[in-house]
Amino acid sequence: MKCIKTILFCFIFSARAFTGEAQTYMPGVTAVIPDLPQYHPNLSLYQRQMQVTASKYEAGYNRLKADYDDLMNLELVNKANKANLEKYKVDVKEWADKNFAQFDLSIPANVDKIDRFFNGWYENKNVRDEIALIRNVKLEINRLKIKDPDGFFKSERYLEMGAIFKELEDCQPENISKLAWQHGLAF
Incomplete structure (x- = not known):
């Protein structure tokens, strides 16, 4: 029975709280504090930026993929050059497997750095x-x-x-x- 009285008291108290004048936390102020306008972010700006970044990433990836494939498909005739090139291919493959995911390919400086490494054989x-x-x-x-x-x-x-x-x-x-x-x- 005590539980029912507590519930009934809470219901009546809450009904009174929402029916009177606007409640404020400042004594003597009865004006209603206006609601703040909601923030509406410009999502099209973010979308455009993401598209630009994605296209830069794609361009960087395609450039590196082409250079990597050129290196891996390169065949030489001279035995000494062939041995050096095969060693270089193994080194590049090991490096790419370990480190490639660490670079943001949407940044041209990163793409240039990796590209120089892939094309190091040409030096x-x-x-x-x-x-x-x-x-x-x-x-x-x-x-x-x-x-x-x-x-x-x-x-x-x-x-x-x-x-x-x-x-x-x-x-x-x-x-x-x-x-x-x-x-x-x-x-």
Whole structure:
């Protein structure tokens, strides 16, 4: 019975509290304190910023992915260069597996830093020379194909291009540019 009286008292008290004048915490002030206007954030601004950031991230990721794929798909002929490149590929793969997720790719400085690391193999002059020689041999073969589409593979120059690859495989990496000069494929 006591519980019912307590509930009834609370109900009556709360009904009286909400039916009279506005209640304030300042004695003698009876004016109603106005409600503050609600804050409505400009969500379109945030959305645009997120789209810009997402597009920067996507561009950075695509650039790094292309460079990474170029490195992993790069094949060289020279045995010494090939061994160095394979070691570099392993180092890059291990680094990428450990550290790639730590970088915000929407920041161009981060993308440039990773890109320089992925393209570090290109700083080796011997590798650059070999790539240039291979490119020039392919251009020469294409020139021969255009000149004689049906019999280019019988020509002496085409056979010479095949011999270059044999020589390139075993030559010293420092001598690759000399090899190109000897066969008229200077770069």
